Amino acid sequence: MFxxxxxxGKRFYEVKVHDDEHYVSIxxxxxxxxxxxxxxxxxxxxxxxxxxxxxxxxKKELGFIAVTQVKQEPGIKTRAGSWKRAKEEVEIALKxxxxxxxxxxxxxxxxxxxxxxxxxxxxxxCNTKGEIVSLDTTGLCDVMLAQVDTDAGxxxxxxLQLIQEKGRSDSFVVFKRCGVTGQVGxxxxxxxxxxxxxxxxFSEHFKQCTGVDWLTGSVKPQPLIATPAGxxxxxxxxxxxxxxxxxSGNHGLWFYWVDDFVDGKKTGWYPYDDVGSRMTEKLFxxxxxxxxxxxxxxxxxxxxxxxxxxxxxxxxISHPNRKMRQIRRKPYSxxxxxxPPPALLAEAEYDIxxxxxxxxxx
Numbered sequence: 001m002f003x004x005x006x007x008x009g010k011r012f013y014e015v016k017v018h019d020d021e022h023y024v025s026i027x028x029x030x031x032x033x034x035x036x037x038x039x040x041x042x043x044x045x046x047x048x049x050x051x052x053x054x055x056x057x058x059k060k061e062l063g064f065i066a067v068t069q070v071k072q073e074p075g076i077k078t079r080a081g082s083w084k085r086a087k088e089e090v091e092i093a094l095k096x097x098x099x100x101x102x103x104x105x106x107x108x109x110x111x112x113x114x115x116x117x118x119x120x121x122x123x124x125x126c127n128t129k130g131e132i133v134s135l136d137t138t139g140l141c142d143v144m145l146a147q148v149d150t151d152a153g154x155x156x157x158x159x160l161q162l163i164q165e166k167g168r169s170d171s172f173v174v175f176k177r178c179g180v181t182g183q184v185g186x187x188x189x190x191x192x193x194x195x196x197x198x199x200x201x202f203s204e205h206f207k208q209c210t211g212v213d214w215l216t217g218s219v220k221p222q223p224l225i226a227t228p229a230g231x232x233x234x235x236x237x238x239x240x241x242x243x244x245x246x247x248s249g250n251h252g253l254w255f256y257w258v259d260d261f262v263d264g265k266k267t268g269w270y271p272y273d274d275v276g277s278r279m280t281e282k283l284f285x286x287x288x289x290x291x292x293x294x295x296x297x298x299x300x301x302x303x304x305x306x307x308x309x310x311x312x313x314x315x316x317i318s319h320p321n322r323k324m325r326q327i328r329r330k331p332y333s334x335x336x337x338x339x340p341p342p343a344l345l346a347e348a349e350y351d352i353x354x355x356x357x358x359x360x361x362x
Contacts (some may be wrong), residue, residue, distance in 0.1 A: 006064035015052045110135040121243040128173045130166040145233035155181040155297035162202045172198035180297035209233040242285035254280040257326040
């Protein structure tokens with residue numbers, strides 16, 4: 001029978017595997033009290049033990065420390081027994097914490113904030129006002145992750161930020177937004193009272209996505225290759241100036257070329273809608289610093305588009321016709337270059353010089 005009791009501060013976490021009925025019982029709460037119990041059933045004892053050990057491992061990563069319970073007579077519960085158990089467990093926790101104080105991951109006291117100097121840009125979908133936290137060991141807790149496989153039509157993102165609420169020294173928020181590129185995605189905002197707790201939560205999210213520990217592993221941006229679907233996310237280098245421009249609206253705008261009279265439109269350049277323009281501009285800015293991410297898949301409405309920021313094209317990969325259109329960026333505060341796409345100009349010049357008739361070019 002697997003049984004493990006852990007403590008952190010004045011709280012306990014106890015896991016037991018009941019071999020006869022193949023279930024796991026988990027009890028947690030303040031040390032010295034009975035706490036709250038939950039149960040989970042499994043088909044085999046082996047499955048139950050695996051689940052229990054995983055649960056214990058996760059709690060240890062958050063700073064919980066294993067202890068030995070004070071033995072009590074069966075069926076006897078007294079105030080003295082509860083007090084004695086509480087006192088012993090708290091003493092064990094304090095003693096153990098001294099041994100691991102050098103470990104920033106467990107001590108909860110080794111994290112030091114540094115001046116962020118206004119760096120980082122809080123995500124536009126975040127409701128928290130404040131500043132991105134910067135740590136002495138890892139730097140700015142502001143991460144953009146991507147998982148891209150253009151052949152499979154996969155392009156997922158994760159925004160992960162640790163924010164100290166404005167005017168509060170006891171309020172830290174872990175913000176996470178994730179989903180398919182082109183969509184808002186799912187949003188998580190969770191508050192913590194201490195820096196240590198929030199950093200550990202931030203690190204756990206980071207590790208789930210990348211397989212790398214934020215606190216002890218290499219956390220520098222490594223945009224080496226586009227990520228095959230199912231592989232860990234890669235961290236992208238971010239441009240704060242570009243992100244601030246996006247937030248303020250002072251950014252480049254995007255247009256697409258129409259020459260097939262779709263929806264009755266005349267031949268010429270047509271603007272993306274506001275959301276599409278901002279998204280394409282964001283991907284363009286990211287591609288400037290992450291040169292292996294010049295091809296992205298963007299979900300817009302019912303369709304997914306392969307956007308190639310090098311050839312300046314977009315292809316509807318959801319439609320059987322796979323229509324490709326030329327796209328063009330208009331830098332902020334500059335007029336749009338209304339000339340046809342370079343490919344059409346080149347074909348027209350070839351037609352004139354060689355006196356060869358090309359179907360569709362007039």
